[in-house]
Amino acid sequence: MTVTAAATPTTVPVTAGVACALVGFTSSFAVVLTGLRSVGATPLQAASGLLAVTVLQGVGMVALAWRFRIPITLAWSTPGAALLVSAGVVTGGWPAAVGAFVVTGLLILVTGVWSGLADLIRRIPTTIAQAMLAGVLLPICLEPVRAMAHNPEAVLPILLCWLIFQRFAARWAVPAAFVVAACVIAVSLVHEHRHIATAELLPRLDPTMPHITWQAMIGIALPLYIVTMASQNIPGVAVMKSFDYAVPWRPAMTVTGVGTVVGAAAGGHAINLAAISAALAAGPHAGADRDRRWIASCSAGVTYLVLGAASAALATLIALAPSGVAETVAGIALLTTLAGALHSALGGTGRGDERASYERIAAIVTFAVAASDITVAGVGSAFWALVIGLLVRGWLLSAE
Structure with a gap:
């Protein structure tokens, strides 16, 4: 009894930390791989990017938690990865995307030093920012439906598993669905007699020289920075505050900004x-x-x-997945985020007055533009959604 009581204070947080990492990693790594591939990364480069963000966020959170003795946790930008899917390949290809990742990291770093930049992000209306995010997420969340129509025998077991766990153990619904997806992929590989070389399972970095193009800056760097700040960093501070922990803003932004810049060269977003x-x-x-x-x-x-050691093997598994399997895992992983974004964009105000009506109209316009997946002047829909949404909102509210 004495041994158990003495061990409990340490084993409980250790176990909670392991669960936190397992849930965070397995719930969204497929989204990261999909996003990196969408902006031009090869399977090897995408695996390198996944390895980079996994290792760097691990090192970063250990350093911050050890230094400040508070439970600060870091993550890769899942909404940012989803945004990359909508951005697609920009002028300059993968090197230009890497350049945009570097700029995103520098902007995060500047945010920690100059409070005015963070204030500017906070002044973007929540309805507009969340509507842009929802529009970006919608096409990805529709993929499980399309996959079910085209490859039901592979996709149905994944969706059934997700639905069952969503009812009884929601936190583990996506990780469990991934386990089923892995089984589906394994069966497919055996059936097709496909051989995987050992070298494909070993993690390795694949550096890329960053290239700067204005299309990548506007179409990737700026929306990625805004989504990361509005959907991750600022809410992250709020979550910690709800448990009576004050996040050391400047050190946190310094660590995540530097980590993003360093990881960018290896493909991390x-x-x-x-x-x-x-x-x-x-x-x-x-x-x-x-x-x-x-x-x-x-x-x-x-x-x-x-988990970083397993990143290459998981990336290889996803690359060899039957049609629709990887897209299904990514889609269901983002459903909760989509629901939250839609609620914040269209129903979060709780008001029924004329101003609230204008806010919802501007939000739905933003959502529609972001979901349209258009490209104008080499720039993707996320940027245009933000611009058009703010213009529509400004015009409508000017009538008051």
Whole structure:
């Protein structure tokens, strides 16, 4: 009894940290790979990017949690990865996308030093920012439906597993669905007698020299920065505050900004404060003693370092998946985020007055433009959605 009681304060946060990392990684790594491939990365380059963000966020959260003794958790930008899917290949190809990742990291770094930039992001109406995000997410979340129509025998088991876990253990619904997807892929590989070389399973970095194009700056860097700040960093601070933890803003932005810049050369897109998964390390699941929950963040960081070793194997598995399987995993992983974004964009105000009506009209216009997947002057729909949404909102509200 004495041994168990003594071990409990440490084992609880350690276990919570491992769960935090496993849920965070398995729930969205397919989205990261899909996003990187969409902007021109080869399978090897996408695997390198996944390895970079996994390792760097692991190192970053260990450093921050150890230094400040609070349960700060980091994550890759899942909404940002979804945005890359809508952006597509820009002028300059993959090197231009890498250049945009570098600029995104520099903007995050500047945000930590200059509070005015963070204030500027906060002044973007929540309805517009969330409508842009929802429009970006919609095409990805429709993929499971399309996949079900074209390849039901492979996709149906994944969706059924997700639905069952969503009812009884929602936190593990997407990880469980991925396990089923992995089984579907394995069966497909055996059936097709496909051989995987050992070298394809070993993690390795594939550096790319960044290239700067204005299309990538406007079409990738700016929307990626806005989405990362508005949907990850600022909510991440709010989540931590709800558990009575104050995030050290400048150090956190410095670590994530530098991590994004360093990871960009290897293909990583963005690192930021965790938002939803932050509660797993900062909340009661990490133990009753609030002063020891920082151990959960360290545990999560170490777990991410271990998961980094499996990144190449997982990327290879996704690349060899039957038609629609990878898209299904990515789509269901983002359904909750889509629901939250739509609620914030169209129903979050709770008001029924004329101003609220104008806000919703501007939001739905933003949503429609972002979901249209258009490209104008080499720039994707996310940027144009933000511009048009703000213009429509400004015009409507000017009548008041």
